[in-house]
Amino acid sequence: MITTAKITWLESGEPYSEQFQDFYFSTDGGFAEAEYVFLKQNNFPQRFCELAHQQINTPFQILETGFGTGLNFLVTVFHWLQVANLNCTLKYTSVEKFPLAKHQLEQVYSTFSHNWPQLSFICAELLQHYPQTLSNVDSINTTYMIDLFDGKIQLILLFDDAQIALDKLLPEQAATIDACYLDGFAPAKNPQMWHNDLFNIISTLCKPGAGISTFTSAGFVRRGLITAGFELSKVPGLGKKREILRGTKPLIP
Numbered sequence: 001m002i003t004t005a006k007i008t009w010l011e012s013g014e015p016y017s018e019q020f021q022d023f024y025f026s027t028d029g030g031f032a033e034a035e036y037v038f039l040k041q042n043n044f045p046q047r048f049c050e051l052a053h054q055q056i057n058t059p060f061q062i063l064e065t066g067f068g069t070g071l072n073f074l075v076t077v078f079h080w081l082q083v084a085n086l087n088c089t090l091k092y093t094s095v096e097k098f099p100l101a102k103h104q105l106e107q108v109y110s111t112f113s114h115n116w117p118q119l120s121f122i123c124a125e126l127l128q129h130y131p132q133t134l135s136n137v138d139s140i141n142t143t144y145m146i147d148l149f150d151g152k153i154q155l156i157l158l159f160d161d162a163q164i165a166l167d168k169l170l171p172e173q174a175a176t177i178d179a180c181y182l183d184g185f186a187p188a189k190n191p192q193m194w195h196n197d198l199f200n201i202i203s204t205l206c207k208p209g210a211g212i213s214t215f216t217s218a219g220f221v222r223r224g225l226i227t228a229g230f231e232l233s234k235v236p237g238l239g240k241k242r243e244i245l246r247g248t249k250p251l252i253p
């Protein structure tokens with residue numbers, strides 16, 4: 001059976017994880033953080049614009065560890081939908097062991113819609129399709145495929161432990177991911193989301209040339225990702241964060 005998120009609500013309306021004693025996103029400005037850490041470091045939306053000229057519909061694939069409130073997904077979709085004539089589907093796969101129940105997501109999205117009104121139509125579209133109840137999710141049936149905006153966006157939610165869920169994608173989905181967002185809770189509080197076996201699986205799922213980024217600059221994360229085959233650099237963070245990591249899977253290993 002699935003375990004849903006245990007959340008405490010801050011006065012600002014933002015969620016705080018009781019299980020992990022950590023924030024889902026920066027309380028300094030989650031929208032700007034998602035744009036900076038995950039979109040900018042993966043050269044979005046520029047890479048989205050280049051796809052506008054693509055003739056065949058090969059989906060553009062993003063993989064995320066830690067769906068949480070879906071803020072990174074919402075911000076990505078916001079930018080994706082800005083690009084006119086996109087001849088391509090966005091396939092966004094996200095793994096989440098402790099999903100928010102629909103009523104929790106509704107509460108988060110009322111705050112998001114207040115703080116970032118430009119996201120409100122995406123919040124509404126996702127809520128319309130988000131599973132009504134998670135109580136019938138068992139350990140075998142953990143995948144939810146959700147088509148949004150007439151199929152322009154495909155959201156695949158893997159409600160399971162990251163390593164177990166992503167390992168199941170191999171070998172069929174090896175070398176299919178164009179960009180990866182690593183967004184577990186802080187490594188010291190959530191080591192299950194930051195270890196070499198998981199990094200190796202993620203690297204195998206990524207295409208040569210795929211981008212990867214994360215809010216942490218922890219040394220063992222950097223070393224683990226390099227060992228898994230990524231070229232990495234530290235770049236300045238946003239707000240209180242001094243440094244973050246961005247990288248690519250080299251074209252020639």
Ligand SMILES: C[S@@+](CC[C@H](N)C(=O)[O-])C[C@H]1O[C@@H](n2cnc3c(N)ncnc32)[C@H](O)[C@@H]1O
Nearest residue numbers: 066067068069070071072097098161162184185
């Ligand atoms: C920092 S939050 C993600 C924030 C999210 N990307 C957002 O935009 O709201 C980290 C997420 O990782 C999930 N998580 C923690 N351990 C996990 C595991 N072993 N497998 C999969 N998900 C896990 C947590 O439940 C939490 O939702």
